[in-house]
Amino acid sequence: MDLTLALGVIIFAIIAGLLGSLLGLGGGIIIIPALTLVFSYPIQVAIGASLIGVIATSTGAASHYVQEGLTNIRLGMVLEVATTVGSIIGALVAVYTNQQILAVAFGIFLLYGAYYMIRRPERLATPLPGEKKRGLFDLKGSFVDRKTEKEVTYEVEKLDRGMAASAGAGVMSGLLGVGGGLVKVPVMNMWMGVPMKAAAATSNFMMGVTALAGAVIYYGYGFMSPVLTAIVAVGVFSGAAIGSRTAHLATGTGLRKFFAVVMIAIALLMFLRGIGILPTG
Numbered sequence: 001m002d003l004t005l006a007l008g009v010i011i012f013a014i015i016a017g018l019l020g021s022l023l024g025l026g027g028g029i030i031i032i033p034a035l036t037l038v039f040s041y042p043i044q045v046a047i048g049a050s051l052i053g054v055i056a057t058s059t060g061a062a063s064h065y066v067q068e069g070l071t072n073i074r075l076g077m078v079l080e081v082a083t084t085v086g087s088i089i090g091a092l093v094a095v096y097t098n099q100q101i102l103a104v105a106f107g108i109f110l111l112y113g114a115y116y117m118i119r120r121p122e123r124l125a126t127p128l129p130g131e132k133k134r135g136l137f138d139l140k141g142s143f144v145d146r147k148t149e150k151e152v153t154y155e156v157e158k159l160d161r162g163m164a165a166s167a168g169a170g171v172m173s174g175l176l177g178v179g180g181g182l183v184k185v186p187v188m189n190m191w192m193g194v195p196m197k198a199a200a201a202t203s204n205f206m207m208g209v210t211a212l213a214g215a216v217i218y219y220g221y222g223f224m225s226p227v228l229t230a231i232v233a234v235g236v237f238s239g240a241a242i243g244s245r246t247a248h249l250a251t252g253t254g255l256r257k258f259f260a261v262v263m264i265a266i267a268l269l270m271f272l273r274g275i276g277i278l279p280t281g
Contacts, residue, residue, distance in 0.1 A: 001227050009039065009228070013053060013235025019262070020057040020181075020236070021204060021243030028054055028173075029182070029266050031232060045225055047094065047176065048218035051211040052229040053236040054173070058208030062201075064245060070201035072141040072194065075156055079166040080206045083180055086170020087210045091217035094175045100274045107270035110182065114263040143198060157193045165191070173207070174214035180207055182266070185259065196259075204240075 001009075016030035028050035035046035065071045139156035156162075165187040169180030181203040188199035218224055 001231070005039065006231055009035070009231050010235035012038070013232045014239040014242075016053060017057050017236035017239025017241075018243040019239075020054070021240035022200065022246075022258075028176070029262065031236070032176070033269055035228075041225075041228070042223075044095065044218065044221075044223040045228070048215065048223040049225065049229045049232045051173075051215040051218060052224075053232045054211035055208045055215065056233040056237040057240040058204055058206075058211070059237060059240075062205045062208065064241075065201035065204055068146075068201070069143040070198050071205045072139065072156070072198055072202045073205065075139045075141070075188075075194070076202045076205040078139070078159070079162055079184065079202075080209055082163045082167040083170035083173070083184070083206060083210045084213045086167040086172075087174040087180070087213040088170075088217065090171035090174025090176075091214035092174075093171075095217065095221045095223070100276065104271060104274035107267040107274065110263045110267035110270065114260040114267070118257065118260045141194070141198060143195075145197065152195055152198075154193055154195055154198070158191050162187055162192050170210055170213075173210050174217065180210050182263065 012030060012034040016028070016034075019030060020028075028047075031050040031053050032043070032046045035041040035049060036043055041049075062071065066073065139159070140154065141156070142151060142153040144151050165183055166180070169183035169187075172183060173180040181200070184203045184206070185196075185199045188194040188202065189196050194202065215224070
């Protein structure tokens, strides 16, 4: 790899890490289009590098979010079980399948999710005084929003839906390398009542394990380029470290709107790839 190519990749990787850490996405939404459309890498190699980038995003951002108290660790550990299984399944399918139909279907889902996040106000499931927690897990959380200097306390709802959606997020992560946060963050926020900042932080906490499960499959099938993945990892880690330390400057509503715009952009890319206008590798 020549110096110019390496510099181009690392610039895109830094941007991917920055956006990925802010939104809980992992950065694959930037890395994969960049590697396939700008640098002409095969899609499977791009996905493999993206999954390593997701691990770097999680490493660079998750520890800071945990220190800030934004991450709901108990919720993340519960959802991660379903997500990891889904990631392994998705990666196994990806090495054998044509992804055009799935790309179109995923694009439709993203458009719906973006519309839902723009039209619906942020939900917050607040525990009532004296209310007893039902179910096997006590997943309620709280954090101090540094933007407003107020403490936010919330209850987690609809864990069964969250588990099912997390499994689907894992499949999408392993299959497309775009990061399960595209599914998990809206699900946690809109279905489960987790505030946007906590949802993004919890997604960052989970996605490293999810990506590792898929990356092992890609490595086993020879779709890992050591030099490329190393450059991507360094760039994404740097961007994620910056993003996690500036996240407090944004509001939950602002993150929701920005997230929706990103989802629409990804959906359009998926549509173009699905109908053959963009290369699939």
